[in-house]
Amino acid sequence: MSSTTVDEEVLMAEEIESKEGVGGADLGARADEIGATVGDYTVDKPRMTARGVNVYYEDKRAIMDVNLDIAENQVISLIGPSGCGKSTFLRCLNRMNDTIDVCRVTGEIKLDDQDIYDKKMDVVPLRAQVGMVFQKPNPFPKSIYENIAYGPRIHGLARTKDEMDEIVEVSLRRAGLWEEVKDRLDEAGTGLSGGQQQRLCIARTISVSPEVILMDEPCSALDPIATAVVEELIDELRQHFTIAIVTHSMQQAARVSQRTAYFHLGRLVEVGPTDEIFTNPVHKLTEDYITGRFG
Amino acid sequence: MQPTTLVILLLILMAIAYQFGMRRSVAVAGGPKNLRSLHSRPNYYGYYTAIWAGLPALIVVGLWAAMQGNFIIDLVIADLPPDVRSLPPERLGLWLNDLKNLAEGNIVSGEVSPALRAGADHYLSLQQTAAAAMAVVVLVIAVAGVSFAMKLISPKLRARNRVEGVVKVLLIFCSSIAIVTTLGIVLSVLFEAIRFFNMVPFMEFFFGTEWSPQTAIRSDQVGSSGAFGMIPLFAGTMLISLIAMTVAVPIGLMSAIYLSEYASSRMRAYAKPALEVLAGIPTVVYGFFAALTVAPFVRNVGESMGLEVSSESALAAGLVMGIMIIPFVSSLSDDVINAVPQSMRDASYGVGATRSETITRVIFPAALPGIVGGILLAVSRAIGETMIVVMAAGLSANLTANPLESVTTVTVQIVTLLVGDQEFDSAKTLAAFALGLMLFVVTLILNVIALHVVRKYREQYE
Numbered sequence: 001m002s003s004t005t006v007d008e009e010v011l012m013a014e015e016i017e018s019k020e021g022v023g024g025a026d027l028g029a030r031a032d033e034i035g036a037t038v039g040d041y042t043v044d045k046p047r048m049t050a051r052g053v054n055v056y057y058e059d060k061r062a063i064m065d066v067n068l069d070i071a072e073n074q075v076i077s078l079i080g081p082s083g084c085g086k087s088t089f090l091r092c093l094n095r096m097n098d099t100i101d102v103c104r105v106t107g108e109i110k111l112d113d114q115d116i117y118d119k120k121m122d123v124v125p126l127r128a129q130v131g132m133v134f135q136k137p138n139p140f141p142k143s144i145y146e147n148i149a150y151g152p153r154i155h156g157l158a159r160t161k162d163e164m165d166e167i168v169e170v171s172l173r174r175a176g177l178w179e180e181v182k183d184r185l186d187e188a189g190t191g192l193s194g195g196q197q198q199r200l201c202i203a204r205t206i207s208v209s210p211e212v213i214l215m216d217e218p219c220s221a222l223d224p225i226a227t228a229v230v231e232e233l234i235d236e237l238r239q240h241f242t243i244a245i246v247t248h249s250m251q252q253a254a255r256v257s258q259r260t261a262y263f264h265l266g267r268l269v270e271v272g273p274t275d276e277i278f279t280n281p282v283h284k285l286t287e288d289y290i291t292g293r294f295g
Numbered sequence: 296m297q298p299t300t301l302v303i304l305l306l307i308l309m310a311i312a313y314q315f316g317m318r319r320s321v322a323v324a325g326g327p328k329n330l331r332s333l334h335s336r337p338n339y340y341g342y343y344t345a346i347w348a349g350l351p352a353l354i355v356v357g358l359w360a361a362m363q364g365n366f367i368i369d370l371v372i373a374d375l376p377p378d379v380r381s382l383p384p385e386r387l388g389l390w391l392n393d394l395k396n397l398a399e400g401n402i403v404s405g406e407v408s409p410a411l412r413a414g415a416d417h418y419l420s421l422q423q424t425a426a427a428a429m430a431v432v433v434l435v436i437a438v439a440g441v442s443f444a445m446k447l448i449s450p451k452l453r454a455r456n457r458v459e460g461v462v463k464v465l466l467i468f469c470s471s472i473a474i475v476t477t478l479g480i481v482l483s484v485l486f487e488a489i490r491f492f493n494m495v496p497f498m499e500f501f502f503g504t505e506w507s508p509q510t511a512i513r514s515d516q517v518g519s520s521g522a523f524g525m526i527p528l529f530a531g532t533m534l535i536s537l538i539a540m541t542v543a544v545p546i547g548l549m550s551a552i553y554l555s556e557y558a559s560s561r562m563r564a565y566a567k568p569a570l571e572v573l574a575g576i577p578t579v580v581y582g583f584f585a586a587l588t589v590a591p592f593v594r595n596v597g598e599s600m601g602l603e604v605s606s607e608s609a610l611a612a613g614l615v616m617g618i619m620i621i622p623f624v625s626s627l628s629d630d631v632i633n634a635v636p637q638s639m640r641d642a643s644y645g646v647g648a649t650r651s652e653t654i655t656r657v658i659f660p661a662a663l664p665g666i667v668g669g670i671l672l673a674v675s676r677a678i679g680e681t682m683i684v685v686m687a688a689g690l691s692a693n694l695t696a697n698p699l700e701s702v703t704t705v706t707v708q709i710v711t712l713l714v715g716d717q718e719f720d721s722a723k724t725l726a727a728f729a730l731g732l733m734l735f736v737v738t739l740i741l742n743v744i745a746l747h748v749v750r751k752y753r754e755q756y757e
């Protein structure tokens with residue numbers, strides 16, 4: 001196991017050195033080994049489709065020719081070793097990468113039939129439609145109420161105080177936090193525990209009624225109990241939303257998702273129904289990762 | 296021996312002592328293999344010995360240098376001819392001054408009498424003896440210190456703790472210098488201010504609306520009423536500071552927001568230092584810019600609109616002062632805005648907020664304490680600024696809210712009160728201290744308010 005890890009590191013170092021991604025000799029071999037994506041990356045009812053997506057940080061290619069569909073009312077989990085580009089790919093889906101100066105995206109990503117990287121596309125409504133929950137809970141240093149009301153207010157979703165109260169309550173209920181905080185809505189959101197903060201962030205995301213929710217390791221800062229609450233929540237949210245989740249926990253991927261995509265060195269190696277990927281991985285890299293031989 | 300030579304010699308001695316102490320500790324430990332049996336590592340024993348070599352000796356040097364002067368003078372006086380010794384104290388003081396000047400080869404007032412010459416020679420020889428004695432005593436103390444320390448060195452000696460103790464005392468000493476100096480300045484200002492209030496009633500100073508500090512030097516002088524009302528001065532200060540802040544706060548904040556949120560990192564790398572150059576321009580330069588360019592411009596514009604503008608106006612001074620303090624506001628605000636974690640921005644963009652919504656609703660509230668701090672710093676700077684006002688706003692103490700008239704400020708008046716030939720204990724000069732005290736109190740209050748605001752309205756992230 002340890003020797004493979006070292007190889008892995010050497011490869012990544014070389015990739016960074018060679019700067020043109022697939023350029024280095026060793027990496028070429030490994031890239032060949034990866035080959036085209038195994039499994040069917042299309043689905044019957046796609047909500048989002050990515051075709052030929054490449055992402056560059058300055059000259060460094062972090063995502064290479066990824067094709068992937070995200071199905072309606074399903075949870076897809078993105079797994080893979082650290083630094084393989086899971087977050088990068090996820091952030092492409094609502095153009096959060098725009099906030100990084102050096103980041104450049106090519107290829108085509110569609111939400112329904114709309115190309116989100118189209119020049120005419122306005123990112124503001126897009127990000128309301130495709131919401132995001134981050135790895136570290138990041139509540140605003142405002143009251144719990146204001147944390148939730150922030151999004152609806154800027155999008156003008158509530159005309160009266162009552163409507164706003166309604167939105168806040170529904171969002172908190174859906175995130176499974178209402179009972180815990182209903183008596184202290186005017187206390188600071190930053191004063192909650194880590195798990196509560198993460199659920200607050202989820203409530204904040206769903207308060208603007210997005211259609212797709214992107215979650216980047218939402219449980220990495222949480223203890224097992226809070227994790228279980230969030231996982232249950234994800235399962236419920238699936239009724240109304242389409243969800244893509246990045247996770248390092250194979251068990252979590254198995255528990256919450258219906259499809260799984262395995263990334264390696266910026267490439268999408270294998271994708272398929274979660275139970276198949278975990279019981280019967282086709283690609284050697286996927287198998288190595290899932291059986292814990294590296295990662 | 297020169298004192299500098301002595302100090303250098305001491306330093307060399309300390310370096311040698313360091314080596315001695317280190318070797319000695321290794322020896323008492325029983326060789327380099329047994330260093331574990333020592334309480335501290337050998338270099339601490341070295342420092343320990345060096346401290347024993349240097350510290351007592353340096354303290355003696357200091358004390359000696361402080362007392363030697365008076366001691367020698369006493370000896371010289373005791374040896375003077377009786378007719379000189381019986382002079383009245385002030386005359387004797389002058390005479391001794393001449394003596395010292397003669398001894399040091401400076402110019403002497405009046406003729407050199409034989410008695411003066413003899414005294415000077417005596418003075419010189421005493422000084423040489425004293426210097427030699429000091430060198431001997433100090434070196435002896437240093438060597439004694441080293442040998443004493445060498446005796447003390449044993450594996451049980453807690454050299455590290457001792458050395459750290461000395462270092463701590465040194466740190467405390469250094470930090471108390473700043474505090475003691477501040478205290479000294481405040482107290483001396485306070486005492487002079489009290490003397491002032493003995494001459495001019497409290498009420499007149501605080502509530503008087505007329506400022507004309509010409510007091511009569513001779514009783515038959517005319518036109519020297521001597522009115523000490525500080526209201527016009529503080530009003531002038533407030534007016535000019537207000538104008539300056541009206542310029543600096545919006546411009547400074549906007550540029551900070553541009554720099555931290557909109558500018559590309561390359562743009563920022565050039566623009567930020569360029570802005571900070573503004574802070575490096577000497578205030579005199581701003582002053583003549585204000586007096587020669589801005590003030591006439593303000594007057595021309597005002598006159599073309601049919602307004603009456605005096606050639607030195609509060610507006611001109613305030614505008615230029617505002618430009619001067621832009622970097623205070625922008626640079627500090629930029630720093631605090633940048634300190635707001637990226638995760639706050641991500642969170643806001645993630646629910647579909649625009650950049651301006653993110654700035655006004657998330658970043659600005661989170662950065663507010665720091666921004667307020669920066670603004671208050673700029674205010675203190677504006678209140679204390681003198682040069683621009685002297686040159687562009689005039690000296691006449693008008694009580695007015697009209698920015699087109701000329702006004703004066705507290706700092707400017709302090710300067711004019713103290714320049715020129717003055718008796719030092721007239722109400723006029725002492726008034727400067729009272730004004731200084733007031734200024735100090737005002738800035739202090741501003742700082743306290745700033746601290747309070749910062750604590751209360753902090754939107755704490757993390």
Ligand SMILES: Nc1ncnc2c1ncn2[C@@H]1O[C@H](COP(=O)(O)OP(=O)(O)OP(=O)(O)O)[C@@H](O)[C@H]1O
Pocket residue numbers: 057062080081082083084085086087088089100102
């Ligand atoms: N802001 C950035 N600037 C430059 N390079 C970046 C940036 N963010 C990510 N990268 C690079 O892109 C590659 C993919 O990073 P990404 O964060 O997507 O990995 P990840 O799969 O999410 O890893 P982890 O599981 O550790 O979160 C990495 O090699 C990383 O060094």
Ligand SMILES: [Mg+2]
Pocket residue numbers: 086087088216
């Ligand atoms: Mg990541």
